[in-house]
Amino acid sequence: MNQLQPVRGTHDLIGETARRHAHVVETARRIAATYGYEEWATPIFEDTRVFSRTLGDTSDVVTKEMYTFEDRGGDSLTLRPEGTAAICRALVTNGLTQTLPQRVFYQGPMFRYERPQKGRFRQFHQIGAELLGTAEPLLDAETIAMGYAILKELGLGDAVTLEINTLGDPESRAAWREALVAYFREHRDALSEESQNRLEANPLRILDSKSAQDRALLDDAPAFANYLNDESRRFWDALRRGLDMFGVAFVENPRIVRGLDYYSHTAFEFVTDKLGAQGTVLAGGRYEGLVAQMGGPVTPAIGWAGGIERLALLLDAPPEVKAGIAVVSTGGETMPAAVGVVQALRNAGLKAELELRGSLKKRMERIAKSGASYVVLLGDEELQRGNAQLRDLKLRAQREVPIADVPRLLADEV
Ligand code: ATP
Ligand code: MG
Numbered sequence: 403m404n405q406l407q408p409v410r411g412t413h414d415l416i417g418e419t420a421r422r423h424a425h426v427v428e429t430a431r432r433i434a435a436t437y438g439y440e441e442w443a444t445p446i447f448e449d450t451r452v453f454s455r456t457l458g459d460t461s462d463v464v465t466k467e468m469y470t471f472e473d474r475g476g477d478s479l480t481l482r483p484e485g486t487a488a489i490c491r492a493l494v495t496n497g498l499t500q501t502l503p504q505r506v507f508y509q510g511p512m513f514r515y516e517r518p519q520k521g522r523f524r525q526f527h528q529i530g531a532e533l534l535g536t537a538e539p540l541l542d543a544e545t546i547a548m549g550y551a552i553l554k555e556l557g558l559g560d561a562v563t564l565e566i567n568t569l570g571d572p573e574s575r576a577a578w579r580e581a582l583v584a585y586f587r588e589h590r591d592a593l594s595e596e597s598q599n600r601l602e603a604n605p606l607r608i609l610d611s612k613s614a615q616d617r618a619l620l621d622d623a624p625a626f627a628n629y630l631n632d633e634s635r636r637f638w639d640a641l642r643r644g645l646d647m648f649g650v651a652f653v654e655n656p657r658i659v660r661g662l663d664y665y666s667h668t669a670f671e672f673v674t675d676k677l678g679a680q681g682t683v684l685a686g687g688r689y690e691g692l693v694a695q696m697g698g699p700v701t702p703a704i705g706w707a708g709g710i711e712r713l714a715l716l717l718d719a720p721p722e723v724k725a726g727i728a729v730v731s732t733g734g735e736t737m738p739a740a741v742g743v744v745q746a747l748r749n750a751g752l753k754a755e756l757e758l759r760g761s762l763k764k765r766m767e768r769i770a771k772s773g774a775s776y777v778v779l780l781g782d783e784e785l786q787r788g789n790a791q792l793r794d795l796k797l798r799a800q801r802e803v804p805i806a807d808v809p810r811l812l813a814d815e816v
Contacts, residue, residue, distance in 0.1 A: 411516070411524025422714035423527065425721040427509050430529040430552045430708070434507040437548045439531055441507045444488040450478040455695050456487040456664060467514040481513035485530045486664075486705055487692060493534055494698035502535025502701065509710070521680030521712045529713075531686075532705035534693065539637050542668045542688055542704045543644025549684050549706050550650050553672060558716055562683060564650060566641070566670040567658035569687070570626065570634035575666070578629035579605060585623050592619055610659050626656060637667050664689040668704060677712055684708035725775040726753040727812060730765055733782030740780045743790065743808055747778075750809040752816055770795065775816055778808055 408414060415423050431441060450470050457464045469481040482488055485508050493499055509529045516522055529552070533545050546564065553562055569575060583605050586593060593601065594613040601608070608616055609623075630638065645652050658669045669687035677683070686706025693701035727747055731740035740756060747754035755774075757765045769777055779791040784802060792808065793800040794815075803811060 409524070411518040413523065413525075418720045419714070421721045421723070422717050423710055425717065426556065426708075426710050426713045427529060429555050430509065431507060433552045433555055434505075434531060434548065437505065437544070437551075439505040439507040439548075441509075442489060442492060443508065443510065444482070444485070444492050446511065447479045447481050448488055448491065450480040452487050452491050452696070453480050453483060456490070456692050457484070463514060467516055469513045469515060483512055483514045485510075485512065485528060485707060486532060486689070487696075489530075489532045489705075490534070490692040490698075490701075490703075491696045493693060493701075494696040499693065499698040499701060504532075504534045506532045506534065508532075519680070521677050521709070521715060523711060527710040528707045529710060530705065530707035532703055534703040535701055536704070537702035539640035539668070540644040540647070542641050543648050543650070545686075545704045545706065546645065546668075546670055547648035547650050549672065549686075549708065552708070553684065553713075556713060556716075557718055558674075558683075558713070561676055561716055562672040562674050564645075564652040564670060564672055565655035565658055566645070566652045566668070567655055568626070568630065568634060568638040568641070568667055569659065569665050569669050570630050571637075571666055574626075574629050574631045574634045575606075577631075578624065578626050581624040581629065582606070582608075586619070589619050606659055609657055620657075634667065641668055660685065660687055664692050666690055670706070672708075674716065676716060680709075680712060682709075683712045683716065723773070724753050725773050725816065726755055727816065728755055728757045728765075728769040728772070728774045728777045729780070730757050730762070730769075730777060731780050732762055733780060733785060735782055736780040736785050739785055739790075739805065740778075743778055743780065743805060746809045747812065750813050752809065752812055776812060780805075 453468060454464055463483050468483055471479060473479050489506050489508060493504060498504060511525050511527050513525055515524060518524060531545060531548060533541060550564065553559060583601065586601050586605060586608060590598060592615065594611065594615045597608045597611055597613065597616050609620065611617065658671055660669050665687040667688040671682045671685040673681045674683055675681060684706055688704045690700060690702045692703065693699065729740050729744040731737045744754045744756050757769055775795055777793045777795060779793065781791065784790055788804055789802045790805050790808060791800055792803050792811065
């Protein structure tokens, strides 16, 4: 039989790749906890409507990227392409819409049928945060500051730039949209074919177009800044003041519209020039209708998601594997004592392994190669005295110590 391969666009997390991945997750989880976020986990697959209702009929994710299938019972299910809609569904189905605000952290795999390339996969992983039930621009700034704190803690503070934009409220967007459509209609023939279709379905998406033809037209397109109503302008000003208060630097980028349809007011991306075309590492924005679409009350919220694979690629050095302690039984009768020692070390929170196979020489060679810092040797003679030999592999020094003291002695040193 041919050797089976992982499915295109998926990958195994093993060795250094796994360590980088875990480091991103653990760092994000730790920082998010300091901001009062609690971790939720929702199912990997949902009723297809959780996503089709919310992401918008014209978003790329819904029209082209979803892994949707009918299960054996005939229900239409979808492997989650993103986390936000599922968190909103969970807020409603767990009866939490009256217990707001909720600060939710999540992490895990997402699935999108995209063309695989560096930093772009079909199964990828995200860390994410949602602050549900607040409409304060200062808390948008705080949510963004938390994202930045995670990036800084990962050592990426200098590698990323925060770009922000406002998408205004629905009224402002409607006014701008009208002006945009009028402008694009006038220049219809100059638009790419894809954007000619977008013109009817979702003209805002044209702003996100990668086609050179479309981009040329954008320079003279009506600017959203001129269509913001008072309320939207107030929000936008307060967001930028808030970011100043939190000490997070930003640049304004009017092109940020975000790929999903549900955003309003705040939209932002942390970008890097170190990953080629896949430069966005953490992105999000404010939304309002999502919880209502799940059958709950209208609930203002702000959130973001970060791509773990992209963040892991950016990490300078892979997190190190902690050095361990090897335990070796060298006597005929000392195995029970060796098992006792290795378990006592583990109970003390230390990494320890029994080294069992081969001659003593072979075992010591293997231990040296493993990068262990200490070896505990249990021989018949020492055991009679209640002792073991403790060898420091770095200093190449050995001394006899009471077995009962081994965990305490090593806890101080390792
Ligand atoms: P992009 O413009 O790169 O397609 P997006 O707007 O579709 O991103 P979001 O839905 O906002 O991305 O997801 C948040 C983050 O998740 C992205 O900034 C990126 O880091 C990561 N991400 C999104 N899609 C993928 C993918 N297919 N493979 C790896 N990471 C991804
Ligand atoms: Mg995308």
